[in-house]
Amino acid sequence: MGASRASAVTASRQTGAMDPQAVHPPAGEADPQRFRQVLGHFATGVTVITGMHEGEPVGFACQAFTALSLDPPLVLFCPGKTSGTWPRIARIGQLGVNVLTAGQRDLARKFGVSAPDKFDGVRWTPAANGAPILADVLAWASCAVETVHEAGDHFIVIARVTELGECVAGDPLLFYRGRFTLSAATEADSPPEVVDTLLAWPRFADWM
Numbered sequence: 001m002g003a004s005r006a007s008a009v010t011a012s013r014q015t016g017a018m019d020p021q022a023v024h025p026p027a028g029e030a031d032p033q034r035f036r037q038v039l040g041h042f043a044t045g046v047t048v049i050t051g052m053h054e055g056e057p058v059g060f061a062c063q064a065f066t067a068l069s070l071d072p073p074l075v076l077f078c079p080g081k082t083s084g085t086w087p088r089i090a091r092i093g094q095l096g097v098n099v100l101t102a103g104q105r106d107l108a109r110k111f112g113v114s115a116p117d118k119f120d121g122v123r124w125t126p127a128a129n130g131a132p133i134l135a136d137v138l139a140w141a142s143c144a145v146e147t148v149h150e151a152g153d154h155f156i157v158i159a160r161v162t163e164l165g166e167c168v169a170g171d172p173l174l175f176y177r178g179r180f181t182l183s184a185a186t187e188a189d190s191p192p193e194v195v196d197t198l199l200a201w202p203r204f205a206d207w208m
């Protein structure tokens, strides 16, 4: 940061609306229950990460997913170290990301537990890299694993997007405070305020 920018930030901090008397109480200890409670307030969508293992489709529900980079096109997700499915997908290094719709809670539950037969009764087709793409998902991408980092009780997986699927109209499945929840209702003909705001922002393409 340049000197003038640094001094501008300092000045804005000094003249901002911070109340010097209002000091946050010490943060509660990060015990697992409080960790879940506080960080569960960050709402996410729900994906199912899929792959092929010895000719059989495998997958697990994953909310810890985000787009990471536009150039090159990368995504990031975090499988737990206890996942039995992740090492199977990692072995091949090719995977599918399936973004679930609000109507696919049952799929999220099915793929959200360890079970030998998660694909029983589930319709899917293979992407070009062989990864299973579940029927009627909101959106999908197929990817190749680039790097895997260890982080606490999870891995951070960075994967390169190799194919982008069609998007269908519909609401996303949301996960909030440990529960599935409905997306905010949007009228089909409501004005695209958010999009307008983003497009008016000169660096709108830099959001990720």
Ligand SMILES: Cc1cc2nc3c(=O)[nH]c(=O)nc-3n(C[C@H](O)[C@H](O)[C@H](O)COP(=O)(O)O)c2cc1C
Binding pocket: 046, 059, 060, 061, 062, 063, 064, 065, 078, 079, 080, 081, 082, 083, 084, 085, 086, 108, 109, 111, 112, 113, 114, 115, 175
């Ligand atoms: C809505 C939802 C979101 C989940 N998100 C994650 C996640 O981000 N990372 C993860 O490792 N497990 C997540 N899980 C749990 C895994 O899906 C679960 O541990 C996995 O399916 C266990 O099966 P496996 O042993 O076959 O991997 C989530 C489960 C649900 C229901």
